[in-house]
Each structure stands twice: as structure tokens, then as C-alpha cells.
Amino acid sequence: MSDGTRTIEIETLRYRPEQDTEPHYQTFSVPFADDWSVLQGLQYIKDDLDSSLSFRWSCRMAICGSCGFMINGQPRLGCQTFLRNYYPNKVRVGPLEHFPIERDLVVGIEDFIGKLEGIKPYIVPKESRTLAQGEYLQTPAQRDQYEQFSSCINCLLCYAACPQYGLNPEFTGPAVLALLHRYNADSRDQGWEARKEVVNAEEGVWGCMLVGYCSEVCPKGVDPAHAINQNKVNSTLDYFGVKKFLLPKGAAE
Amino acid sequence: MSARKPYVRPMDGWWRRNPFFLRYMVRESSAVLLAIYAVILLTGVFRLSQGEAAYAAWFAALTCPFSILFHWVALLTVCYHAYTWWKVMPKTMPMLVIGGRRISEVALSGIGWAATLAMSVAVYALARWA
Amino acid sequence: MEVFNADIVIVGAGGAGLRAAIAIAQTDPTLNVALVSKVYPMRSHTVAAEGGAAGVVRDDDSLEYHFNDTVGGGDWLCDQNVVEYFVAHCAEELTQLEHWGCPWSRKPDGHINVRSFGGMKIDRTWFAADKSGFHMLHTLFQTSIKYPSIKRFDEYFCVDLIVEDGRCQGVLAIEVASGKFTFLRANAVILGTGGAGRVFRENTNGGIVTGDGMAMAYRHGAPLRDMEFMQYHPTCMPGTGLLFTEACRGEGGFLLNKDGYRFLQDYGLGPAEDQPRNKFMELGPRDRLSQSIWHEERKGRTITTPHGEAVYLDLRHLGEKKLRERLPLIYELAEEYMGIDPAHACIPVRPGIHYTMGGIYANLEAETPLPGLYAAGECASNGIHGANRLGSNSLVDIIVFGKMAGLKAAQFSRSAQNSNASVLEKQAKAAQDRALSLVTRTGGKERHSVLRREMSKSMESGCGIYRTGPEMQATCDKIGELRERYKNLNVEDKSSVWNSDWLGALEVGYLLDVAEVVAYSALNRKESRGAHQRLDGYEQRDDVNYLKHTLAYYNGDNPPRIEYQDVIITKSKPGTRAYGAAGVAADEQRTKEAGNV
Numbered sequence: 002m003s004d005g006t007r008t009i010e011i012e013t014l015r016y017r018p019e020q021d022t023e024p025h026y027q028t029f030s031v032p033f034a035d036d037w038s039v040l041q042g043l044q045y046i047k048d049d050l051d052s053s054l055s056f057r058w059s060c061r062m063a064i065c066g067s068c069g070f071m072i073n074g075q076p077r078l079g080c081q082t083f084l085r086n087y088y089p090n091k092v093r094v095g096p097l098e099h100f101p102i103e104r105d106l107v108v109g110i111e112d113f114i115g116k117l118e119g120i121k122p123y124i125v126p127k128e129s130r131t132l133a134q135g136e137y138l139q140t141p142a143q144r145d146q147y148e149q150f151s152s153c154i155n156c157l158l159c160y161a162a163c164p165q166y167g168l169n170p171e172f173t174g175p176a177v178l179a180l181l182h183r184y185n186a187d188s189r190d191q192g193w194e195a196r197k198e199v200v201n202a203e204e205g206v207w208g209c210m211l212v213g214y215c216s217e218v219c220p221k222g223v224d225p226a227h228a229i230n231q232n233k234v235n236s237t238l239d240y241f242g243v244k245k246f247l248l249p250k251g252a253a254e
Numbered sequence: 255m256s257a258r259k260p261y262v263r264p265m266d267g268w269w270r271r272n273p274f275f276l277r278y279m280v281r282e283s284s285a286v287l288l289a290i291y292a293v294i295l296l297t298g299v300f301r302l303s304q305g306e307a308a309y310a311a312w313f314a315a316l317t318c319p320f321s322i323l324f325h326w327v328a329l330l331t332v333c334y335h336a337y338t339w340w341k342v343m344p345k346t347m348p349m350l351v352i353g354g355r356r357i358s359e360v361a362l363s364g365i366g367w368a369a370t371l372a373m374s375v376a377v378y379a380l381a382r383w384a
Numbered sequence: 385m386e387v388f389n390a391d392i393v394i395v396g397a398g399g400a401g402l403r404a405a406i407a408i409a410q411t412d413p414t415l416n417v418a419l420v421s422k423v424y425p426m427r428s429h430t431v432a433a434e435g436g437a438a439g440v441v442r443d444d445d446s447l448e449y450h451f452n453d454t455v456g457g458g459d460w461l462c463d464q465n466v467v468e469y470f471v472a473h474c475a476e477e478l479t480q481l482e483h484w485g486c487p488w489s490r491k492p493d494g495h496i497n498v499r500s501f502g503g504m505k506i507d508r509t510w511f512a513a514d515k516s517g518f519h520m521l522h523t524l525f526q527t528s529i530k531y532p533s534i535k536r537f538d539e540y541f542c543v544d545l546i547v548e549d550g551r552c553q554g555v556l557a558i559e560v561a562s563g564k565f566t567f568l569r570a571n572a573v574i575l576g577t578g579g580a581g582r583v584f585r586e587n588t589n590g591g592i593v594t595g596d597g598m599a600m601a602y603r604h605g606a607p608l609r610d611m612e613f614m615q616y617h618p619t620c621m622p623g624t625g626l627l628f629t630e631a632c633r634g635e636g637g638f639l640l641n642k643d644g645y646r647f648l649q650d651y652g653l654g655p656a657e658d659q660p661r662n663k664f665m666e667l668g669p670r671d672r673l674s675q676s677i678w679h680e681e682r683k684g685r686t687i688t689t690p691h692g693e694a695v696y697l698d699l700r701h702l703g704e705k706k707l708r709e710r711l712p713l714i715y716e717l718a719e720e721y722m723g724i725d726p727a728h729a730c731i732p733v734r735p736g737i738h739y740t741m742g743g744i745y746a747n748l749e750a751e752t753p754l755p756g757l758y759a760a761g762e763c764a765s766n767g768i769h770g771a772n773r774l775g776s777n778s779l780v781d782i783i784v785f786g787k788m789a790g791l792k793a794a795q796f797s798r799s800a801q802n803s804n805a806s807v808l809e810k811q812a813k814a815a816q817d818r819a820l821s822l823v824t825r826t827g828g829k830e831r832h833s834v835l836r837r838e839m840s841k842s843m844e845s846g847c848g849i850y851r852t853g854p855e856m857q858a859t860c861d862k863i864g865e866l867r868e869r870y871k872n873l874n875v876e877d878k879s880s881v882w883n884s885d886w887l888g889a890l891e892v893g894y895l896l897d898v899a900e901v902v903a904y905s906a907l908n909r910k911e912s913r914g915a916h917q918r919l920d921g922y923e924q925r926d927d928v929n930y931l932k933h934t935l936a937y938y939n940g941d942n943p944p945r946i947e948y949q950d951v952i953i954t955k956s957k958p959g960t961r962a963y964g965a966a967g968v969a970a971d972e973q974r975t976k977e978a979g980n981v
Contacts, residue, residue: 018259019879034690036623036721047884048833053877055884057427059590062626062717064518065427074272081720101260103561104882109260114424114538122526124485136482138494144487145356146349151487151519155426164275167265180526187485211342212278230345256562257880 040079066156175225398428400761401576403786409531433517434629458770563880579740620736623691771914828874
């Protein structure tokens with residue numbers, strides 16, 4: 002519920018394919034409390050002003066990755082962006098860039114899902130081990146090599162940030178390539194061999210022009226730009242057949 | 255038939271929509287000036303191979319006001335290019351951990367800058383006093 | 385209406401659903417699995433779980449200790465045969481997750497690290513920083529991609545089970561993107577649809593935790609068990625209800641009242657020591673801590689915030705380095721959402737609804753009383769958690785029994801035969817019409833957002849941490865009124881594509897049915913046990929009359945029919961539920977009585 006002390010204008014994109022030929026913006030006046038996020042503003046609109054406004058959300062704490070939007074032109078999570086920082090100016094909310102708009106603030110992400118499924122995003126074990134033998138040993142230092150890249154919540158802000166993905170939709174993209182690197186860098190995984198086709202392809206790491214905006218907008222500090230560009234070196238080494246210099250250490254055959 | 259009608263937004267003018275992209279385009283464009291400067295230098299090397307008169311003519315052409323202006327602009331642009339270059343260089347390197355501590359990107363960029371400045375000073379000294 | 389034929393349909397792609405799917409795919413790749421979820425799998429609420437998952441690994445630990453902690457933590461309402469199976473399989477399942485890549489935090493020698501958690505005698509909580517649920521979910525989702533026999537139906541919203549010849553033979557779902565219906569026919573259905581915390585106002589749950597599977601099973605005659613036991617987590621953000629993990633306390637955090645006093649020692653959890661001690665003080669069980677905070681509020685010793693009364697979570701003495709390393713998510717939450725640096729200031733916290741101990745009654749084999757229908761995870765009540773769940777028992781519950789449900793459903797599906805296809809499709813069509821009628825009907829005056837608000841406010845006042853007969857009765861009446869008003873609902877959005885107004889209305893329908901079960905179950909339990917505490921003459925635990933599970937049966941427009949079922953006791957007779965110094969004394973007494981030295 003709202004305190005009603007201050008009111009902010011939220012301008013949100015609307016698109017109802019059954020009645021609209023094109024998207025357009027609609028403005029709502031939203032009374033808000035000091036600690037309200039943009040997501041809470043949208044929920045107020047849906048609960049009290051216009052129940053037809055559609056948007057994805059769930060956890061409210063920046064871990065489920067559902068509520069990515071363009072907020073005043075920047076890719077941000079709705080639950081982690083606060084209305085007080087925009088007041089008294091208007092807040093413009095749009096669907097994530099570079100994805101097709103299905104409805105209002107909802108975009109189609111099947112392309113991303115397909116790409117995620119295509120990189121073998123699971124452990125291809127370097128050596129086998131039975132459950133009875135217990136866990137694979139992994140030191141904290143080995144874990145640090147990949148933990149950052151395993152923190153991706155699949156919020157797709159990086160795809161909205163990446164102009165390459167917008168211009169060349171075949172590009173595998175930041176989050177998927179970061180996840181690929183997460184597995185290559187895991188000491189339990191075989192590393193390079195399993196996924197090199199994806200990496201070496203033109204739509205793989207070579208599709209990246211190091212704009213770097215992806216790492217800037219990532220809410221979890223995954224740094225996909227780093228994951229991708231260090232693998233350009235690996236890809237080059239692989240091309241020239243110097244496999245034993247592939248990095249990270251211990252993850253390559 | 256499904257009533258879905260996904261709307262694809264055009265990418266026209268994408269780089270004007272966000273200051274980050276504008277800076278990116280400036281960074282990329284700096285390479286053009288860098289390329290032109292490189293051609294001028296290469297021409298000078300070629301003229302040198304053609305004898306003293308040819309080299310002197312090339313050098314004289316460089317002293318005209320337009321050329322001086324160009325070289326100042328080019329110098330500033332190349333410095334900006336070097337700044338952005340060292341800034342993204344750490345992204346191309348693997349995670350470096352020495353003595354249990356991760357080497358920060360700022361430190362890596364700093365090493366790059368230090369090397370650049372050292373080289374620049376050395377080349378200048380060579381040209382000036384050798 | 386589309387029709388899709390599968391061997392097994394799994395509804396819900398969280399930890400339990402994904403684990404079940406993988407179990408089936410691994411044991412029998414010829415079985416077709418349809419994994420149906422109203423959200424993409426990585427959005428499932430498993431993702432938000434923070435603290436960790438319990439499994440006995442230390443040499444000084446034992447299955448018996450884990451068993452006793454769980455049964456005592458559940459205030460002896462646990463089915464002990466199930467708990468025995470459970471504790472014996474935790475470490476194995478967590479190791480399986482590790483083999484699949486889960487980035488468990490490690491000791492310097494490379495072995496799994498474990499930490500303290502509330503109500504656990506010995507450290508046994510495996511953890512992945514403070515994002516254990518996130519890492520488990522992503523590991524399971526990414527591993528499931530290995531198996532081509534699992535076909536996912538992402539963003540398909542289930543509206544009904546299809547039950548014929550007394551067996552569950554599939555589900556009817558809406559493809560959210562288009563608004564079209566798909567009948568997924570199967571020989572067995574597994575529900576992994578999660579809890580129902582959203583019936584309350586202040587809760588840690590995501591928007592999707594609306595009791596869908598519970599309501600669907602309930603409406604088809606499967607009883608909902610022990611629904612009155614809704615867990616209040618003591619340390620939630622005031623207002624939003626977002627969770628500050630129990631691990632904050634496991635790492636050594638304190639709870640202070642407005643005078644800076646560690647008040648828990650006044651409530652039988654002391655004495656207070658500097659270092660965290662298992663089952664003492666801040667490492668007591670969640671229900672006791674929430675109740676203590678409630679009492680502090682009555683005594684006027686809490687802090688007033690714009691969002692209600694709170695106590696302080698003090699993490700300052702842990703230091704920034706340790707906080708950033710072990711509790712990074714908590715650090716972010718405090719800084720970004722509250723503008724508080726936990727290394728230098730205390731965090732105001734208050735209890736919020738977190739977990740649904742009850743659910744669809746399921747036995748050790750994850751079978752519900754409806755043949756062909758299985759349930760695992762938070763949506764099920766299989767007797768592990770009893771009247772109060774111990775932290776870190778749920779994340780491992782979902783994988784132990786997710787696997788069980790998968791294996792048992794696979795076994796059942798091999799021998800089961802579907803009824804006549806056209807009969808089933810006719811039923812599916814009828815379910816479709818019912819779901820569509822919400823949108824197509826005209827003249828309705830009610831709005832689902834209004835009904836939802838009134839429901840959650842009423843539940844908070846009548847079914848809070850402490851309950852009285854008249855307040856619970858008022859809530860029962862209110863929910864009954866809301867269910868009646870629901871028939872007069874108007875859904876403004878009449879479109880097909882991504883009609884979230886319609887889905888929201890369906891969810892409110894589920895929530896109201898489940899809320900009514902919670903309220904009536906609570907009203908009828910005339911004792912205090914675990915998370916169900918009364919102030920109206922029933923303040924004590926009554927093992928003579930109420931060492932029983934509550935079973936609630938659907939009764940149409942009328943209130944649910946309440947019955948009782950004996951708790952399965954094997955090894956552990958109900959004893960004193962004590963923590964702190966009193967707990968140590970009670971343990972010693974039990975040991976003496978059992979004849980052990």
C-alpha cells in the first residue's frame with residue numbers, strides 16, 4: 002500500500018498485439034513511499050489503476066532475474082531501482098531492448114534459452130567419480146576462478162545492453178558466453194575441448210566488439226565482457242594449435 | 255492461430271540513445287585518425303628511402319598550419335585511444351591471482367600506462383638527444 | 385486445444401520438479417517427461433533460498449542427531465519413518481549436486497564446508513556463499529538440459545488436473561504467450577509447485593508462490609495436511625518482507641532489542657555467549673525466535689519503523705571482510721534496499737511469513753491419496769517438518785523427495801494405462817471452459833487485487849504468530865465471504881496474449897481456497913505446537929488429543945471438512961522441546977532415560 006505523500010509520473014510502454022499495430026507510451030500518476038522500487042510502482046498501476054498492464058516479476062530481491070526493464074533508457078532490474086532517485090522527474094519504463102515485444106513490458110526470450118541450451122551448460126567431468134567416493138575436491142582458490150561467472154541470474158540486462166546482439170541476433174551473447182566460461186573454468190570440468198566450437202565461431206566470442214556495456218549493467222558483477230574477451234586469446238591460441246597455453250590453468254586438456 | 259504478434263524494434267540510431275554508446279563510437283572512431291597518422295608516418299619512411307631531397311620535401315609539407323592542427327588533434331585522439339585501450343586490456347587477460355590476491359583491473363591498466371609513458375619518454379629522449 | 389502426450393507430467397520446475405525430471409530421465413530415457421512451469425525454471429522460488437542444505441558429514445555428527453534435531457524442531461509432529469529415510473539420504477543427494485557442478489563453499493583442503501544453523505546440534509549445513517538455493521536451482525536446471533527426454537513447457541500456467549477413473553491422468557495448461565490451452569496427458573503427474581506464503585501480507589515469498597498445486601489437488605479430493613503451520617522467519621526486511629538468511633545468525637549475528645540487549649535469553653534460549661552455540665540464543669528454531677520478537681513488541685522494547693515494529697540484527701562484529709565473503713547477498717540487500725552498511729550499523733528486522741510446513745498429504749514414496757498424483761517439495765506434506773521446519777532442511781527435502789517422486793512416478797507410469805482419450809479430452813474441455821469463464825463473464829463487480837489484499841490482511845490478523853479463537857473465526861468468516869465474492873469477479877483484460885490479469889485472477893482463486901484451509905485448520909487445533917501458538921486457554925502442547933496431523937478435505941462452497949490422522953512415531957517419544965541451557969539439560973535427561981551413557 003502507498004503512503005500517498007508524494008506522487009511520481011510513470012510512463013510505461015504498452016503493446017497489446019490484438020488491438021495495437023505499434024507500441025505506444027501511457028502515463029500514470031503513482032503515489033509512492035520513500036522506499037518504493039520501480040517494480041512496486043508498476044504493481045500499484047496494475048493493482049489500482051490498470052489491471053491489464055503485463056510485466057514479469059517474482060522474488061523482489063534481484064535473484065530471480067524476472068524484472069528486467071529499460072528504465073530511462075538504461076537496462077535495470079525493476080526491483081532494485083528506486084523511484085525516489087528519479088523524483089520529481091518522470092520515470093520511463095520500457096521492455097528490454099533487442100528482444101521482440103510480446104506484450105507491454107514482456108519480451109520473447111526463446112532465442113536466449115535456445116542459446117543457453119546449446120553450450121553444454123553442465124559439467125563434462127574431467128575424471129569420473131562415484132557418489133560413494135564423495136565430493137570432487139576443489140580448493141577455495143579453484144572455486145574463485147569461476148564463482149563470479151556462476152552468479153548470472155539470467156536477467157538479460159546484458160543482452161539489452163549489447164548493441165552487437167541488437168545488430169546481429171545470431172551472436173551468442175554475453176550471459177551465455179559467461180556461463181560457458183564458468184564451466185570451462187571449473188576445475189571439475191574438462192574445459193576447452195567440450196565447448197570450443199561455440200567459442201571459436203563467428204557468433205561466439207568473435208561477435209563481441211568489446212563495447213563493455215554488458216559488464217556495466219550487470220547487477221551481479223558477473224563481468225561477461227571479461228569472460229568473453231579472455232577467451233578471444235584462447236580462441237586464437239587454439240587456432241594456431243598451441244593448446245597447452247590455453248587458460249585457465251588446469252581446465253584445459 | 256495464435257494472436258501473438260511480436261514487435262521487433264529497429265536499431266536505427268542506436269548509438270545516439272545512450273551516452274555509453276556515444277563514447278564507444280568516439281573510441282572506435284579514434285582508430286580512423288590513428289590510421290591516417292600511421293599512413294603519414296609510413297609515407298615519411300618511404301620518402302626517406304627515396305633520398306634526402308624527398309624526405310626534406312615531406313617534412314616541409316608537415317609544417318603547414320593545417321598539418322600542425324591535424325597533428326595536435328591526432329595526438330589528443332591517440333592519447334584517448336591509448337586510455338581506452340588500457341582500460342579494456344584487462345578484459346582480455348585471464349584472472350590473475352598472485353599470493354592469494356586477485357590483481358585488480360586498475361592495477362593492470364596502470365602497468366600498461368606505466369609502460370606507455372616509459373616508452374614515450376625513452377623515444378623522445380632518443381629523438382632529442384641521440 | 386492442443387493435446388500433448390507424455391508418460392509423466394511434472395508441474396513446477398523448481399528444485400523438486402527439476403530433480404524429479406532428471407531422476408526419470410536418468411533411470412529410463414525412454415519415458416517422455418513434460419516439465420510444465422508457469423515461469424522459466426530459473427525464476428522458481430528455490431532461487432531465493434539463501435542459507436544452505438543440511439547433510440551429515442562431520443565425524444562428530446550422526447544421522448541420529450540430525451533425526452532428533454528434526455523431530456524435536458518439528459515439535460514431534462513429524463512422521464518419523466520419513467525423517468529416518470530423509471536424514472539417511474541428505475548427504476548423498478547433496479554430493480550428487482556437487483558432482484553436477486554445484487559450487488558448494490569449501491574448506492581449505494578442498495572438502496565441503498558446513499556451517500551452523502538454527503536448531504541443529506552439530507554443524508551440517510552445506511552452503512554456496514549465501515545463495516545456496518540460487519546455485520542449486522541453476523545447477524539442476526542446467527544439468528536437466530543434458531537429457532533430451534525432458535521436454536519443457538516454459539510459461540505454461542496449469543489451471544486444473546484431469547482426473548478420470550479415480551486416477552490423475554494429466555493437466556490442462558494455458559500457454560501464457562498466446563492464451564491457448566494445452567491438455568498434457570500422462571500416466572502420472574508430479575506436483576512440485578511450491579508453498580502458499582502469499583496468502584499472508586508480509587512474506588519472503590516471490591509473487592509466484594500462490595499455492596497453485598495445493599489448490600488443484602485439494603479440489604480433486606486430495607487432503608491438505610497441517611496447513612495451520614505457517615512459518616514466520618524472524619529476520620525479514622520491514623515492509624517488503626525480504627529475507628535476511630538464518631546464516632547471518634549462523635555466522636554469529638546477534639538479535640538486539642531497542643536497548644541493545646540480546647533479548648532471546650529471556651525466552652529460554654540462553655545463556656548468551658559471545659560465540660554462536662548451536663541451539664542456543666540466535667541459533668534457536670525459527671518459531672521460538674519469532675515468538676520472542678512478538679513478546680518483545682508487547683513489552684514495548686522494539687524499534688518503531690514506518691513498516692511496523694522491529695528488532696536489530698547486529699552483524700557489525702563480523703567485520704566487512706567476512707560479511708562480503710560469507711554473506712554477500714545480505715550485504716547488497718541491506719545497502720541497496722535500506723541504505724544500511726551492515727559492517728557499521730544494525731539492520732532492523734521483523735518476522736515475516738516464509739515457509740508452508742503443510743501441504744498436499746504425501747507418504748514416504750511421495751504418493752498422494754489420489755492414484756497417479758505425486759507431490760514433493762514445499763507443496764507436499766510428507767511429515768519431515770512437522771509443526772516447525774528447521775532451516776536448511778527444505779533445500780535438501782526437495783532433492784531427496786524430488787528424486788523419490790520421479791522414481792515412483794516413473795514406476796507407476798510404466799504399468800498405468802490412460803482412460804479413453806475422448807473422455808479425457810472432454811474433461812479437459814470442461815476445465816478449459818471453467819478457466820475461460822473468468823474472462824468471458826460479464827457484469828462482475830469484484831476485482832481480484834482487492835480480494836487478495838483483504839485476504840492477506842485478514843490472514844495476518846487472525847493467523848499470525850499468536851492466535852485466538854475469535855480472531856481465527858473472524859478470518860474463517862472473512863475468507864468464506866471472499867470466496868463467495870470471487871464468484872462475482874470481473875477480469876478487465878479480455879485479451880489472449882500474455883493476459884496476466886486473467887492469470888492473477890486464477891492465482892487469487894487458488895490462494896483463497898488455501899487460505900480457508902489454513903484458517904479452519906488453525907481454528908480446530910486446540911493446542912499450541914511449533915508454529916501454531918494460541919493465547920486463549922490452549923497455550924500448552926496437548927499430546928493426548930493432538931499428537932495428530934490435521935487433514936482438510938475440499939467441501940465445495942462450504943468450509944473444509946477437518947479430520948485427524950495419527951503421527952507416525954518410531955524412535956522418538958514426544959519430549960520437552962527445549963533449547964539453550966534448558967535444551968542441554970533436556971538432552972541429558974533423555975539420554976539417561978534411554979539408558980545410554
